[in-house]
Amino acid sequence: MKVILKADVKGSGKRGDIIEVSDGYAKNFLFKKGLAELATSSGVNEINQKRTADAFHRAENVKALKELAARLNDVGVTVPIRAGENGKVFGSVTTAHIAAELEKEGFEIDKKRITLKEPIKKVGTYEAEIRLMEGVASKIKVNVVPL
Numbered sequence: 001m002k003v004i005l006k007a008d009v010k011g012s013g014k015r016g017d018i019i020e021v022s023d024g025y026a027k028n029f030l031f032k033k034g035l036a037e038l039a040t041s042s043g044v045n046e047i048n049q050k051r052t053a054d055a056f057h058r059a060e061n062v063k064a065l066k067e068l069a070a071r072l073n074d075v076g077v078t079v080p081i082r083a084g085e086n087g088k089v090f091g092s093v094t095t096a097h098i099a100a101e102l103e104k105e106g107f108e109i110d111k112k113r114i115t116l117k118e119p120i121k122k123v124g125t126y127e128a129e130i131r132l133m134e135g136v137a138s139k140i141k142v143n144v145v146p147l
Helices: 023-033 042-074 097-106
Strands: 002-005 017-019 034-037 076-081 088-093 115-116 121-123 122-135 138-146
Touching: 002 023, 002 042, 023 034, 042 122, 042 138, 076 088, 076 097, 088 138, 097 115, 097 138, 121 138
Parallel strands: 076 138
Antiparallel strands: 002 017, 002 034, 088 121, 115 122, 122 138
């Protein structure tokens, strides 16, 4: 019997999957617990339409993130911070500082997406990587200047 899963079922499949199961398993377990419904042609059509719509939206999201990464590659950020006479920063420049400066430039980037190779503890120019999603990243220049 073909059924459409309404929820994830361990050992059988994930929500939205169309699977073939025995009649007893479907009637006595899946249907009783509300984990599945009978796979009708309209139900299968609906699932296929949802999958194509999800794939389209995912592709649009990836496209938008790649465009954002391309725009970020040209961006340099200046972070003013208190520093001593020899250029040593009081504390360090964090990803939160960089995210705040990017927001001033018009880019809404979460601080968790920004990675630094080493902590920034001196005045100078550094490179930071912004990972928007797996496989989509960009590098920006961070210029640290004393206040």
